[in-house]
Amino acid sequence: MSGLSDQLMVVTILAYLVAMIGYAAELSFGARGMVARTATRVSAAAPGRELVSVGLAAGGADDPGGATVNPAGAASDPGGAASSGVPVVVEGDGGGRAALIGRWAVAVTVVGWCAHLATIVTRGLAAHRVPWGNMYEFVLVVCFVGATAWMVLVARRPMVRPLGLFVTLAIIVLLGLDGMRLYTSAGPLMPALNSYWLKIHVTAASVASGILLIGFVAAVMTLIRIGYDGGRRSFPYTLGARMPDATGLERLTFRVHAFAFPIWTFAIMCGAIWAREAWTQYWSWDPKETWSFIAWVVYAGYLHARATPSVKRTVATWIAVVGWVTMMINLFAINLVVSGLHSYAGVK
Amino acid sequence: MVDIEAPPADRVDDGTFVVPPGGGPGRWVLALARRGWRQLTSMRTALVLLFLLAVAAIPGSVLPQRRVNLEKVTGYLNTHGETGRWLDRCWLFDVFSSPWFSAIYLLLFVSLVGCLVPRLRTHARALVRQPPDAPSRLDRMPVHAVGAPGGDASDDLARLATLLRARRFRVAVRHDTVSAEKGYLKESGNLLFHFALLALLLGVAVSSWYGWHGSRNLVAGPDGAFCNTLPQYDDYGLGARVGAGDLPPFCLQLDRFDAAYHADGQPASFRASMSYTLAAGSGGPTAGRAQVSVNHPLRLAGAGVYLLGHGYAPVIRYTDRYGRAQISVTPFLPSDEQLTSQGVATFPDANVDPATGRRDPNDQVAFSGVYLPTMSSDDPAALSATAGASVYPAERNPRLLLVAYRGNLGMDTGYAQSVYTLDQSQLDSGKLRKVAASKGLAPGETWALPDGSTVQFLGTRPWVTLTVRHDPGERFVFGAAVCLLVGLLLSLSGKRRRIWFRADSGGGGDSGGVRGRPARIEVGGLPRTDYAGFTAEFDEIVQAARDEGILA
């Protein structure tokens, strides 16, 4: 079961990779949007083929759930459309080829999400416990929450889809680092972790972190878009051209953070209650507690800055980015470099 | 975002420097102080202080901290010489109780109070007051609608008021307008959140003033029992307002300790069976038994008894040259996950000549030892006094390796001595000399020393590390944290908005319409905080008014 989980992890990353390519394709074809809209049917076949290969790759990743979940059904009819060189569902599509690819990318994200879920479930089955008992599993769950939050967001507001490239990129990087640097074989829990507070505290922490991951992507894109609007044309500001408008992005950034911040607060509180049971004291400034506190203060600073009229929105958004940096330091540097009371890292 | 309600203090972010009229240096000082106070209580300053707080916490996670791990700090100071001493001078090993860290959070909380009090006053006033009258130009509001009156004017306004009240708006009907406001909970929640921060800090202060804690290693058995008094702790901490006599009287004894391990030696569970006696005030002394395990402390007389560590205490019987036997049971400290443990057994009263009854301080005996709960079975011969390491934390193939020393243990120097190591200065000066080294002793095995004395390894007893902690601030902190979270949720989910209706006789900006049938009814809406759904809500209300025939 543990081996299956590891394989599913690879499938997950591959699927997200394919989705990322899809989002990237949407962005780059969208860049020629004006042309694309007036393009002939023949030239339009090119993105069509691209799109089928996207579907194929997802099917080829031999995820059992893939074919059924993929709503557009490319995986169930792989060969035909590609060999004939005819675009699949382009007719009657007002949004153009690029948008179609984008929707495909979302579909592939769903495939990756299913594999991701299966990775976590099989891991839990292998270890006979909740599948977030060490760092490797924690990051796995954080990314899963991030992917879930992303899909909910896209379903509710399709216009944020251009962010997909960066969301999947961030998730792939995290999962990659997780598999390479933090991998721990499935095993039982340390006695200190054997508590129902593990379920409450760590679940809250991973949910908050996963949502903040999306908040981070939104914040970066807001800054890029604002830079682009301000006339900057160097990389990465060029990416801003394809992004939703700055006001909307900025508001989205705030919403996501405002949603995640109370969850993060709750996670820290639960950690304090657990610490009182396990380590005698609700707060003892161990490095992980310290960095959770730092991240909390920085995110509080972001919400604060955004509510302060004399602070520019770009400055506030930068604070959100700094917040994510502190989260990452807490996740990687603190677990790998500094050892504290948390018997969580389990990385040897 | 429209019209964020900034606290009054925020409007002087630039710290405008106004000197009141009149002369004299006193006024300048007053003006400066006023300016400083405004600066301090501005949201910008709060932001800067928040940031400083975050940055100031960083060294506390990078450098070892005395409160977290005293040994690491000592080790750091030993290896880093001058740098270490400099860091220490800057309180960098006590970051969270350092003056500079305290200064930052105290300033922040002063700023908070300075900011909250005026806001509380403003909000309290807003709560008792009626929603403000409509602005003169409703068409300048972010959302705006106009309709013909559907019925009778005075009746119209009353019906609009009912409609808005049903939507839980606070409503005021004036001459020809209806003002409605909703979402006061946002500000209430925000104030609750910030006050809860203050309460939390107070709770932490209560913890540090009135709390106490002590730890010690407790060997199983009645002879190991201890009572809750300071001298019986290996180390302890008392809050500023706690005296030694304030510790509640109770005694604890370890009856039994069970540890379970997985096949690879990873611990699965620890459980200590304890018995206690409690000198309860009313019901007389009570005794009882309890299980203490990781995550399940024992609550006793308002304090928590926590199981934080464990190990083995070898039982060693030494029979000296004169044939007198003594027994030592000393905890050995684990040095790895498989519980390879190190410690000493001292016999300061060894070799007392029974004829004279005199104790020769240079004839004392001590053993330093390494205990392996499970010695690797492949290669027992490889084991000498240069010990190997245990391969499993439970006692499957236990061996004790001893090195015997004779001489002066240095116990009469008056300095406190560690019970886990021999006095290094006595070893260095040659007053305490190594005599012999044993092979691995199995339980029951006896080892004869060159001088004719013998030492027998009788077996081990478990010991546990207990921490007893009383923290009266806990409840306070918990309550504050709950309020904090509730306030945060209210504040972040709340949306303050206003809606006005005006029956307009057609006189443009002049609202003094003629009583009777107005020419039209104007509606304006103002979201006072970021609220994307406001237009939809506004439209829905206008539509409802139309549906009820108030607007045509």
Ligand code: HEM
């Ligand atoms: C002690 C550290 C502080 C922390 C951790 C903190 C945290 C926060 C957070 C997270 C928010 C946004 C969530 C909410 O609206 O409730 C907020 C809002 C606010 N804070 Fe603070 N704060 C602190 C100190 C202060 C101080 C010193 C002031 C005044 C100078 C202040 C004034 C405000 C105001 C006016 C808002 C509401 C802005 C709005 O939504 O209109 N806070 N604070």
